[in-house]
Amino acid sequence: MRSVAEHQQTIAALFAAPDPVRLAVADAHGSGLLDHVVAPISLPGFDNSAMDGFAVRAADLAGATPDAPVRLPVAADIPAGRTDAVALAPGTAHRIMTGAPLPDGADAVVPVEDTDASFAPGADSVSSGTVSFHAAPTAGRHIRRAGSDITAGEVALAAGATLGAPQIGLLAALGIAEVNVARRLRVVVLSTGSELVAAGTPLQHGQIYESNGAMLAAAAREAGALGRHEHFVPDDVPQFLAKLDATAGDADLIITSGGVSAGAFEVVKEALTDPADTGHAVEFVKVAMQPGMPQGAGVLLTPVGRRVxxxxxxxxxxxSLVSFEVFIRPALRTAMALPDGRRRVTARLTADLRSPVNKRQFMRGVITETPDGAQVVPIGPPGSHHLRFLAEANALIDVPVEVTAVAAGESVDVIVL
Structure with missing residues (x-):
């Protein structure tokens, strides 16, 4: 049998290097950044107020206390967005809002709460009035200095970053409209089996509802790809090959489920085994793992000559889903310049487990992480049809191929889902 590591290498080799595309920042959410982004401006771009209050010269309020407040005339209002340059004369204050530019000459901001003023909605401007200050501010208090977040010329985001909401926010704040990212790959999922019927259709004896296609397409989307589920096909080689030709034209990866084992009606294996007939080159192997021993991988030659x-x-x-996690997800995300995204932790096993001889087992489990460490409980029997327990699991317990038993209390390697 092929080892898990060997088959992982086989799968990884199917993918080319990330394909660059330039996207508007809003459309790049979830993508992997291919180039460093250098800040074209500083953030903040100017000294501004961190509070609603009053811009002052700290020296003018040096002796202010609750018992001996200092009263200053208010010479101007500075709302956020004011663009003209304003200067603060000694012995005066300017009412200022959060984010508004600090006037020349000011070196502190006093919050409105530390004065006798009120900024209640609908209140009249206090400009040309006076305000009492109940405390002496220190110079620099409540001021956001220009460039204190990032300065022009600094690397704002490094190549390889995943563009989540915070990263999109930073790019937008820097005024960057477009970025170079890895193209999201188009994944087509095709299920096979004459026993499969669509949800909403009454089941006849011997039929089951198709689930793998929807599950694997969702897994592809969770991995950051564009996952699409095509309708399943019966166990018929010509129909299967026709469906492949029809769906492969715009696909970057095709995933099939079913039809690869040792039965009499293994349509995928039968259709793709002989490259002389199809032009396809797919290798079917057994991998030393449980679940997921029968596997296949290779390339399709489309009618227009594309190799998919x-x-x-x-x-x-x-x-099917464990195989996706172990083999496809890491390679797919690497091909989109994304990190794997799955954490591996060591956890204490809460119950004994056994593993088959000469097979690496990926057992479903529920992990609980606390400041004192992690513990994981195996759930469900090892049968590959127990979908309920897969839905309850939040982890896979990775049992090495040479291990056949692990006792409760021992440490195990866990993939956190």
Whole structure:
């Protein structure tokens, strides 16, 4: 049998380097950044107020206390967005709002709460009035200095960053309209099996509702790709090949589930085994793992000459999704310049477990992480059809191939889902 690590390398080799595309920042959410982004401006771009209050010269309020307040005339209002230059004369104050530019000459901001003024909605301007200050501010108090967040010329985001909401916010604040990112790959999922029917259709004896296609397309989308589920096809080689030709034209990866084991009606394996007939080159192997032993991987040759990676997964739902996690997700995210995104932690096992001889097992589990450490409980039987327990799991317990038993209380390697 092929080892898990060997098959991971086989899958990774199917993908090319990330394909660059230039996108508007708003459309790049979730993408992997390919180039360093250098700040074209400083943030903040000017000294501004961190509070609603009054811009002052600290020296003018040096002796202010609650018992001996200092009263100053208010010479101007400075709302956020005011663009003309304003100077603060000694012995005066300017009413200022959060984010508004600090007037020349001011070196502190006193919050309105530390005065006898009120900024209640609808209140009249206090400009040309006076205000009492009950405390002496220190120079620099409540001022956001220009460039205190980032200065022009600094690297704002490094290549390889994933563009989440905070990163999008930073790019927008810097006035950057477009970025170079890795193109999100288009993944087509195709299920096979004459026993499959669509949800909402009455089941006949021997039929089951198709679940793998929807599950794997969702997994592809969770991985950052553009996942699309095509309708399943029966166990018929010509129909299967026709469906492949019809769906491969705009795909960057095709994933199939089912039809790769040792049964008599393994349509995927039968259709793709002989490259002389199809022009496709797909290798079917057994991988030393549980669940997910039967696997296949290779390339399709489309009618227009494109070579599209194809990964054929087993049909049992647990085997199918575990195989996606172990083999496809890491390679797919690397091809989109994204980190794997799954954490590996060491956890204390809460119950004994056994693992098959000469197979690396990925057992479903529920992990709880606390400041004192993590613990994980195995859930469900090992059968690959127990989808319920897969839905309850938030982790996979990774049991090495040479280990056949682990006792409660021992440490295990856990993939956090």
């Amino acid at each position: 990676p194809i990964i054929t997964l087993p049909g049992n739902p647990v085997s």
